[in-house]
Amino acid sequence: MMTTVEITRFRVAAERADALLAARPAMLADFQADRAGFLGARLIRLDAGEWLDTVFWASPEDFAESRRRGGNRSGIQAFFSLIDEVVSSEQGTTADPVGA
Numbered sequence: 001m002m003t004t005v006e007i008t009r010f011r012v013a014a015e016r017a018d019a020l021l022a023a024r025p026a027m028l029a030d031f032q033a034d035r036a037g038f039l040g041a042r043l044i045r046l047d048a049g050e051w052l053d054t055v056f057w058a059s060p061e062d063f064a065e066s067r068r069r070g071g072n073r074s075g076i077q078a079f080f081s082l083i084d085e086v087v088s089s090e091q092g093t094t095a096d097p098v099g100a
Contacts (some may be wrong), residue, residue, distance in 0.1 A: 002093040003039060004065075005059040020051070020082045023083075026075030031055075037062025049078050049089065062096040063091060072081055 010022050024043060031038045037058035044052040055065040071077040 001096075004060045004063045005092045006053075006055040006063055007088075007090045007092065008053045008055075009046075009089075010051055010053070010083045011085045011087060012025065012051060013084055016047055016082050016084075017045075019051075020079065023046055023075070023079040024084060027079035028075075030073040030075035031066070035050060035062070035066045038066070049084075060091070068086065 012067060021043075028041060029043070039056040039058060041055040044054070046052055055063075057066070071080045
């Protein structure tokens with residue numbers, strides 16, 4: 001089964017990196033409670049204040065609905081508010097099973 005993947009690269013000021021990490025669990029809990037088809041996510045710290053967020057969805061429709069809802073819950077808003085700049089956002093599908 002192929003999984004829809006949301007890949008977002010963004011920048012966060014170094015002085016807010018700890019706050020971003022602290023906000024992450026509430027954001028994920030809100031996604032779990034409010035987003036049908038949410039399968040999980042991985043946050044990767046890159047160089048120079050950049051981060052890569054990889055979110056896994058059961059279908060493209062689930063991802064589209066999540067985008068439509070945006071920051072509709074406080075945990076999601078708190079995480080999003082710490083992002084200084086979205087560098088890129090892409091959608092794809094897995095070529096191998098999630099967790100492989």
